[in-house]
Amino acid sequence: MTQHAARPAIHRRNRPSILAAPLIALALWSWGIAAAQAAESGKDAMAAGLPRILVLATGGTIAGQADARATGAYKSGQITGEQLMQSVPGLDKLARLNAEQISSIGSQDMNDKVWFALARRIQEAFDKNEADAVVITHGTDTLEETAFFLDNVVRGDKPVVIVGSMRPATAVSADGPGNLYEAVQVAADPRSRGRGVLAVLNDKIQGARSVTKTNTTSIETFSSANDGPVGYVDSAGGIRFMAQAQGLKRATYQLPAGEQLPRVAIVYSHANMDAVPIEDAISHGAKGIVLAGVGDGNTSKPALDALEAAAKKGVIVVRSTRVRSGFVTRNVEVDDDKNGFVVSEDLNPQKARVLTQLLIAGGVTAPAELQKAFTATW
Ligand code: DGL
Numbered sequence: 146m147t148q149h150a151a152r153p154a155i156h157r158r159n160r161p162s163i164l165a166a167p168l169i170a171l172a173l174w175s176w177g178i179a180a181a182q183a184a185e186s187g188k189d190a191m192a193a194g195l196p197r198i199l200v201l202a203t204g205g206t207i208a209g210q211a212d213a214r215a216t217g218a219y220k221s222g223q224i225t226g227e228q229l230m231q232s233v234p235g236l237d238k239l240a241r242l243n244a245e246q247i248s249s250i251g252s253q254d255m256n257d258k259v260w261f262a263l264a265r266r267i268q269e270a271f272d273k274n275e276a277d278a279v280v281i282t283h284g285t286d287t288l289e290e291t292a293f294f295l296d297n298v299v300r301g302d303k304p305v306v307i308v309g310s311m312r313p314a315t316a317v318s319a320d321g322p323g324n325l326y327e328a329v330q331v332a333a334d335p336r337s338r339g340r341g342v343l344a345v346l347n348d349k350i351q352g353a354r355s356v357t358k359t360n361t362t363s364i365e366t367f368s369s370a371n372d373g374p375v376g377y378v379d380s381a382g383g384i385r386f387m388a389q390a391q392g393l394k395r396a397t398y399q400l401p402a403g404e405q406l407p408r409v410a411i412v413y414s415h416a417n418m419d420a421v422p423i424e425d426a427i428s429h430g431a432k433g434i435v436l437a438g439v440g441d442g443n444t445s446k447p448a449l450d451a452l453e454a455a456a457k458k459g460v461i462v463v464r465s466t467r468v469r470s471g472f473v474t475r476n477v478e479v480d481d482d483k484n485g486f487v488v489s490e491d492l493n494p495q496k497a498r499v500l501t502q503l504l505i506a507g508g509v510t511a512p513a514e515l516q517k518a519f520t521a522t523w
Contacts, residue, residue, distance in 0.1 A: 202226025205284025209313030252284025
């Protein structure tokens with residue numbers, strides 16, 4: 146009885162009053178918020194440590210979509226950069242990403258206007274410290290030309306990585322998501338600084354000067370014939386660079402005012418070559434001609450005579466080669482000194498064209514000065 150009488154007293158002391166219940170609920174609620182905020186700010190703190198990467202989308206197969214009824218056919222440049230990023234799981238663990246759409250084109254339609262827009266946006270993002278690195282999504286057909294153009298005009302040592310894919314997002318074993326993941330991985334890595342523009346596709350990291358497309362449809366298409374990849378990247382081993390960044394010398398040219406580079410034509414040499422393509426190029430206002438020559442940048446007698454006449458009139462003549470590897474060397478079979486020609490060294494015709502355009506735009510027209518710029522790397 147005594148025991149029984151004592152219990153209500155104990156209960157009364159410990160039982161929460163009607164007023165206390167909401168206070169406890171409030172405390173639990175605010176504890177919940179605080180815990181959530183702590184977790185959130187933990188995430189923020191983690192995210193704050195991640196590099197800021199600006200993704201500039203231009204189109205290409207990486208943004209391509211197939212018509213479900215079509216076999217193999219697809220349209221490039223259908224998906225935005227933002228959608229692309231969202232389709233790749235885990236990117237948010239690598240970097241803080243921000244996507245902007247520069248164009249939505251297949252890169253066969255790449256042009257000076259898009260190049261200038263890319264170059265200006267990248268420079269602005271770096272100069273204003275809006276980004277630690279840039280990733281460009283691009284079609285593969287002219288990816289190497291955009292890479293080389295940007296490599297020559299973007300100032301600073303922050304990473305710029307260009308990426309594409311050979312299969313559209315809707316294909317079985319699409320290569321785009323993996324390539325984009327690896328491109329962001331490379332861009333986020335501080336060891337990528339000071340290496341110029343890098344192309345990342347199919348587990349390889351390649352330099353803007355050397356990378357070229359070598360196969361029309363295979364995912365194993367980009368290679369650097371003279372010097373091999375700069376490095377490798379894969380999900381198992383991460384990133385392996387084959388050499389330190391120090392000493393990778395590259396020139397930077399002023400982006401010309403306006404939105405167009407000077408007209409420079411590529412003339413492709415072959416058996417039975419005559420002078421017509423050279424005369425055509427000049428009559429259409431070419432300020433420069435790049436010869437995609439046979440062998441060591443050679444061509445037929447009539448074509449060489451036409452090139453010599455063009456050089457005498459002030460047209461810049463650069464001898465490159467249609468052969469995929471090796472160097473074009475001065476004064477071997479062709480007397481470059483006498484003819485006032487320039488040789489492209491390791492640059493393929495499409496890249497020699499870009500450098501010639503930038504040099505002409507910058508007022509460099511003397512063959513000796515032009516040759517120095519082409520030989521600058523060695
Ligand atoms: N025409 C192509 C281009 O955008 C599609 C091929 C590709 O991206 O691989 O370059």
